């Protein structure tokens with residue numbers, strides 16, 4: 391059980407903070423050990439680990455939410471477990487079972503309960519599961535050993551003064567190749583995104599929008615989040631492509647849009663030359679929650695959707711419903727919530 395902590399929940403951002411316990415499990419000779427909670431936040435690994443040289447690793451991101459009555463719950467951890475299995479298999483790492491993944495997350499949240507922000511602050515406990523290839527190795531081949539670990543960090547509400555739109559620009563760079571690793575949550579995709587992100591920020595944008603790598607005509611991702619648009623006739627549209635990371639928030643919003651808001655939902659191309667079909671647009675992800683997109687700059691032309699300063703009404707309803715489900719104020723679909731306490 392963790393000690394009482396003295397944190398100003400209202401000013402928390404998205405920064406690393408050492409919490410009391412993390413879970414570590416090791417794979418050797420064909421199997422995972424039972425894993426255990428440890429206090430040391432440093433890993434000691436071989437200098438020749440494949441994770442360091444060849445990017446043989448993957449990670450996940452999910453949150454624990456404190457509800458009004460003080461309980462703690464995870465949002466769709468089975469989906470993160472499934473996605474991590476896919477990422478592991480894409481880079482030839484041993485899979486972590488869904489059961490082991492969820493058990494590790496629950497252990498970490500329980501052991502760090504004092505770091506789970508109170509209900510009403512909008513802050514949450516972010517969990518970062520990851521698998522890395524370790525052990526002595528030199529050539530380009532799968533590692534002889536692996537580590538699966540989960541650590542947690544309290545993170546602040548994404549929007550401090552209410553949900554507000556930001557602008558993005560399309561990038562000339564690609565985050566993933568047509569048949570590459572875009573659909574896996576592997577570190578290499580993110581190393582390659584650092585420079586395009588910096589270019590966008592230097593030009594005054596929140597981040598860049600990646601277009602489809604083959605033709606550069608369709609929207610794929612908004613930084614490290616998925617894209618959605620609300621058409622002028624009230625359809626929820628989100629791109630489909632094998633190089634997009636399948637966002638759990640996006641698939642959850644598709645369900646919310648259809649079942650809670652009564653919207654038609656389409657997973658199909660969103661052409662960057664046809665942005666006028668959308669009256670609202672947004673970026674969605676675990677960290678970004680729903681970030682309304684004020685405008686998108688493409689080839690130096692800024693297309694503004696609903697407004698550069700105000701969130702649109704459909705996006706606001708999606709945001710309120712999704713957060714309501716995550717914090718336990720709105721009834722969740724069957725199986726979406728896993729109670730920790």
Ligand SMILES: Cc1ncc(COP(=O)(O)O)c(C=O)c1O
Pocket residue numbers: 451611613614615616635636637638639640674675676677
């Ligand atoms: C590249 C990328 N796209 C989309 C997302 C959003 O996915 P999720 O909603 O599962 O957090 C993330 C974050 O995990 C991401 O890194």
